[in-house]
Amino acid sequence: MSHPKLASLFNQNEARVDWHDKALWFVRHKRDLATHQVKGWEALRDLGHHIKAHTLSNLDNYLIEFEKNALENGIQVHWAANGDEHNKIVHQILEENQAKKIVKSKSMLTEECHLNPFLEAKAIEVIDTDLGERIVQLAKEPPSHIVLPAIHKNRHEVDALFQEHLNTQPCDGDPQYLTHEARKHLREKFIKADAAITGVNFAIAETGGFVVCTNEGNADMGAHIAPVHIACMGIEKLIPKQEHLGVFLRLLARSATGQPITTYSSHFKRPAKGHKMHIVIVDNGRSEQLGRPDFRASLHCIRCGACMNTCPIYRRSGGHSYDATIPGPIGSILSPGKDLTKHSSLPFASTLCGSCSDVCPVKIDIHSQLYKWRQIITQNTKQPFIKKKSMVFMGKLFTKPTQFARIGKIARWSLRYLPKSIINARPNIWGKSRDLPNGPKQSFDEWYKERTKK
């Protein structure tokens, strides 16, 4: 279903829209408070932007450097051209280690590759250990936000879900009780896990190490206990040097939640004694996006979610309305590159207000890219007949001032004299909830000409 259809379904429950909007605006507000305390915040964003741009321009070399250093550290490195290859590699590693029970910390990449269903079909248990991710996993839903995966669910829904799946007692949505129960449930899973899968926030070329940021410490719990650690990363997660972490760790958490830094910024460099560590480096369409100059900067993204929290459309349509792994403004510039037809409504799910570009910690020109995707989409996918015809008509009309004046006169007359019941009837979608202006007798043009004659 297209974004407007799913968004209008979400809007059938206005109280829910209000609650969703306020919850995310609160996060945006916290972000503002945090960023305004940093002297040189805008310079930091600039730096983040340029480090990413530099890295992407030299990505081939940095990937080779990273692989070499990671191998020297004793990490096994795998390359996957697409999601399918990624899943097969992960499965193969698990099979080689007879791993049947997996704990996984948050990773949008494994969502993108649909790793969970792939492994589950092979009788492997995958438990998402980020609390929000575990909630949506129990609800058999995808995350609706990349940092706050269950932000669309309230505590009472979580209460019901836990009663059903974790045998908890009814608690009237008591968050303390619910988190406590989740902790007990997850600790059990951590202890028994055969392997841990994590995402990667930053991979450092010069050291061959990588950093995983969490607030719950779940990546550490999984990776330290299980004998096998598989870290899955997109090729764009690279940064050249360790010292660049200082830029990105400062940007990331402030932009994401308004925290100065994530509770855990865990550095992984080599496997512990007797443990194994694997890295799967995934392309899955990224090289193609890198080859599109207008959209290359979308790969700067550090997955903070700030553009979602600030987006007035995202807040009022919910993450699921985007029907894409990455929702919101950044998803709307990434997804069309993967499947233009499927995601053709996403670049239009924006007023081009530009707030996304201004909160972006790595200065991706998101709203400009939305505009550019729109141009490509109208040329390459089927468009509604009326939209296309009216745009061609308007384009021509505006080249002929006399004709424009004549049509304008008819429009004004209609607005002035036709009954509202006709004006606001279908197909006038505007008129469903809004009045149209009353048509004035004179246009400005007519008024001006009359005045000049006097």
Place this chain on the structure above:
Amino acid sequence: MTVGLFIPCYINQLYPQVGIATLELLEKLNVDVVYPSGQTCCGQPMANSGYENESVGTCQNFVENFKDFDYIVTPSGSCAYHVKKHYNILEQTPNVTKVRNNVHELCEFIVNVLKVTNIGAYFPYKVGIHKSCHGLRGLRLGSCSELVGDHYSYIEDLLKEVSDIELMPLQRADECCGFGGTFAVAEEAVSVKMGKDKIKDHLESGVEVITATDTSCLMHLEGLINRNKQPLKVMHVAEILNTNLTKLKSD
């Protein structure tokens, strides 16, 4: 100084009073204003809908009408932004470059070029400023809440000097109203909800009149206000600034 007055298509047809206020205001500020009668539209309605190519003729018509002016002034941040940002689709002839450089939004022109802030207007009402997005984040007509930096706002500079006006604070000072051109129709549900929330913010602050640098946002908000019979009026900032200019002269 001769100024080419650009009246956006929908203001021309549906809100002529905004065009009239803009013209009168500029004339009272001793600006020589010319309104080129062959003008129609900046091309934005087509371009933002993904039909940039269909807008080329419209853009060329704009350039043809305004190429001889050193200053092009318009009561719309959004249209000015479109000319500046998106006329890269035309061949960058000296005329195109000139037009792109010379287009100004009205408030910014008065504050930065004419260097006037007190126009001597009188408007004894509680006013809420809607900071239209393209003017704000596109042309940077004021500081944006997302960015870290000093506060400024051209529309505030001008309205602060209006006698007896009371500028009311908002909870979300620069959130979008949900108009967005064809977005208003293509994403009707979200557009309407955004508008309703915007109006609620103004009402809760005790606003009597919502003003903006763009009539398009106001048309959307007015449509909702009228349908829901809410106690609010919308006025373009030019209409407020153009009130009672004679008061200054008689003082």
